[in-house]
Amino acid sequence: MSNYNIKHIEEYYQLYRKSVNEPELFWEEIAEEHFLWQKKWDKVLSWDFRKPEIKWFEGAKLNITENCLDRHLINKGDKTAILFEPNNPTEEAVHITYNELHERVCKMANVLKDRGLNKGDRVCLYLPMIPELVISMLACARIGVVHSVVFAGFSSLALATRINDSECKMVVTSDGSYRGSKTIDLKGIVDVALKECSCVKDVLVVNRVGSEIKMIPGRDHWLEPLMSKASSVCTAEIMDAEDPLFILYTSGSTGKPKGMLHTIAGYMVYVAYTFKNVFQYKENDIYWCSADIGWITGHSYITYGPLANGATSVLFEGVPSYPGYGRFWEVIQKHKVTQFYTAPTAIRALAREDVSYVEKYDLSSLKVLGTVGEPINEEAWHWYDDCIGKNKSPIVDTFFQTETGGIMLTPIPYITPTKPTYATLPFIGVQPALMDEKGNELIGNQVEGRLCIKYPWPSIARTIWGDHERYKATYFSAFDNKYFTGDGALRDEVGYYRITGRVDDVIIVSGHNLGTAPIEDVINEHPDVAESAIVGYPHHIKGNALYSYITLKSINRDQNIVRKEINQLITERIGPISKLEKIQFTNGLPKTRSGKIMRRILRKIAHNESNDLGDISTLLNPEVVEDIIGNKLV
């Protein structure tokens, strides 16, 4: 018998040992007892990190929506599955029961089928945080269509790149989206994007804001009339365990975004099992993750993990600051939220506001607090613990990645003693290793190195869409026979892990992964720019912010205007999340003799560590360094 819900620390250690010593037996028992299969697997795991190739539950047949919906209908049909809290608090919250969600998913799946979509086709979902987003994801999964959710803050160009990369046949969007006091013209962004996307045949449009939009005959269709005509019966397509479930793009340190491909069975088992334990979810709990479904956290811990457990998952359309800084706490009070999962950047932003915003609300329903997406600093951790959790709700600092699908390092609340800023222990089945730069594993405690994982876990991404070589090069080549996260970490005297930050050219700003290269490419498109380099530097709210060093071709123009134009260009090409916080114009960038920009030096300068640059005499142009230090922006 497997133990699906860990209750004591001894049990954690016991299960952890089993998951390492007999991983196949361990996962087989979990899979067998807690999920619905049309056919069981022939083989639990086959893997080779050198190829790399990873397969879980090969030979099994299932549909993830039967696990997330159908099997709950007998006992929990009237239970709220999705609790939708709109952007504007004057609009009523909507409780969507498992019965209703099942019906709407089936109808939407029939709409997709009627438009000619088949198993294996890709559909891009560019939607706000509204029920139709969850419904569309599940409708795709119902018929074996692969969804690619694109965060609705991305620009039309970024959207077009993602649509074309996976050759989506359809886009599902809305007439607009509410974000705080603003209304954003999502359909307009899609229209511009689609000028570049010949693969898209149909656009389904949800009526959310009721704005006047242009519908292109033959291509654009309002969703609502199609749904009302559609049948609510839709047999789930029987899928193979390793069939694709979704593609989700994440930025890389170079070039175009990486479409991480997740497959069905392993992903389902791992996100469901982590959800149950990391949040200690109990039957009548009201769980709320405030992340956007455009990111992996939303996929795994708003949609699939909670629904596979028959949970109630809050879906929040709004922002933490609208109509006031008490919005999160108001929602917790209103719905008696028991688990609240958010990003450190939101915590830092809200901690700056007057504590009266918190004190107005009754937060006594809370049992577990979570953070994800970036390191949480000590001050923010304590504020969260004191002001929100009142020192009675353990904080789970959960480390994971788009690539890992589910949570990798985390305390288990009420079981693992927490330590501020530490993600503490590996989750069951996760075998971390810290490596030195020479490729040796650091053994024992009190060591710091690069974080790798030595053994497959069920929800690891299987490839990068269309580019398996890049998948291999990015994750499996730095260290032999290991998955490399790209993060640094330390292990303290008791074996707890703390993530120290990225060791590659990815910068985490407000919890968003930003690769430096794609942003530099955009900067370099500005006609006045000769070259540029971006580094991260510590920022009190965002965690990190972007500091850019830019060499201009001519300096005749007003520098502030050029700064504005560059940020405008970035907003248009990628989206506002990638805007530069600081733009320093330089006479040149420090380079090696082979012409490579020395980001290490630029990073130190941005971090105010210019007295610790080491030997710069071997640079091609050491003279520019003095100049850059002298003109550093504060």
Ligand code: WTA
């Ligand atoms: C960072 C987000 C410190 C890390 C789920 C990782 C974290 C990247 C934590 C992945 C954490 C995520 N503490 N850093 N608890 N969680 N990160 O793909 O650098 O958007 O590699 O997935 O976020 O970001 P992604």
